[in-house]
Amino acid sequence: MKKFLTIIAATMSLWTSASFAQTTTTMTSVMGIELGSSKAKVSEILTSKQPECKVFSQTEKSISYTDVKWGDYKAYLVIFQFSPEDKLHTVQILIQPEFPKGVFNLYDEIIEKLAERYGNSKKKLEYYSHPYNKTDKYKYTESMVKNGNVTMISLWTFDVLNTASNEDDDNTIQVKVVPECMVKVSYQDAVIINEVVRKQKENNSKDY
Numbered sequence: 001m002k003k004f005l006t007i008i009a010a011t012m013s014l015w016t017s018a019s020f021a022q023t024t025t026t027m028t029s030v031m032g033i034e035l036g037s038s039k040a041k042v043s044e045i046l047t048s049k050q051p052e053c054k055v056f057s058q059t060e061k062s063i064s065y066t067d068v069k070w071g072d073y074k075a076y077l078v079i080f081q082f083s084p085e086d087k088l089h090t091v092q093i094l095i096q097p098e099f100p101k102g103v104f105n106l107y108d109e110i111i112e113k114l115a116e117r118y119g120n121s122k123k124k125l126e127y128y129s130h131p132y133n134k135t136d137k138y139k140y141t142e143s144m145v146k147n148g149n150v151t152m153i154s155l156w157t158f159d160v161l162n163t164a165s166n167e168d169d170d171n172t173i174q175v176k177v178v179p180e181c182m183v184k185v186s187y188q189d190a191v192i193i194n195e196v197v198r199k200q201k202e203n204n205s206k207d208y
Contacts, residue, residue, distance in 0.1 A: 002070065025118045027158040027171050027187070030091045031070060033080075035171070035189035037088045039063055042080050044127070070095070071113060076182060089192035093185040100181035102144040104152070109181050110175055111154050114185075118173070121154040145181050152177040161191070 005059040028035055033045050042063065046053055056064045056077065064079040073095050081090040097106040115121065126132055129149045136144065144150045174186045 022177075025158060026160055027118065027156070027173060028160055030093075030187040030190075031068075033088070033091070035088055035091075035187065036192060038086045039080075039082055039088075040141070042088055048154065068093075073110075081146070083192050083196045087192050089189045089196060091187045091189075094178075094180075095183045097183075100145070101137065101138070103145060103177055103181045103183065104137060104141060107152055107175065107177050110183055110185060113152075114173065115174065118156050118158075121156050121175075123155040123157075125151055125153045127151040137160050142181060145177060148179055150177065 007045075009181065013151070032049060033042055035044075045069070046065065050068055053065045053068045056066050058064075058200040061084070062079055062081045064077055066075075066077060067096050068075045068078045070078070070093050076094040079092040079096070080088055081092070082205050095106060095110065097103050111121065116129075126146070127150070128136070132144050132149045136151075149159055154175045156173040157167065158172070159167075162170050163169055171190055172186075174184075174187045174188070176184050176186070178184045
């Protein structure tokens with residue numbers, strides 16, 4: 001397990017928030033932790049609420065934990081990512097089904113639970129690539145997912161700054177089936193991550 005978790009943690013990369021019209025319900029925190037919090041604050045809140053959690057890895061820009069409970073689920077891994085200014089911008093929660101074949105049912109369950117709080121997701125993608133189609137969904141689940149022949153994503157966006165004409169600064173929750181036959185739930189602060197990406201591009205451009 002440790003080797004696999006290391007691979008996941010090592011291959012984490014920044015992704016920018018997508019922009020879609022969505023419910024006005026506010027989302028600024030996850031598991032009682034406000035987006036924008038420092039690493040010290042995240043650790044303080046998480047360990048006080050869930051003293052059984054364990055740090056799996058820690059770098060300048062991220063902290064990952066095992067033995068964390070997210071709602072009704074025990075997460076396989078939870079990754080908190082921070083800006084260079086020590087502000088939490090993304091929380092990624094990996095949930096593993098009891099068996100790989102159950103990953104689509106798990107995805108549906110999580111979508112339903114989030115919909116109860118935030119309303120139905122207005123942006124969804126379910127796509128099957130050759131040689132599979134939707135009728136194969138429960139026949140060849142594991143091979144389809146592990147080989148990348150299926151894409152399942154749901155997205156919620158939140159206009160927390162009340163800027164209806166600008167969707168680029170909307171916070172997001174994304175739920176996705178990933179090739180490890182797990183469901184990944186990502187919470188993201190768009191303002192912070194956009195600034196991180198802007199500075200990263202600016203620094204990279206100095207090399208040219």
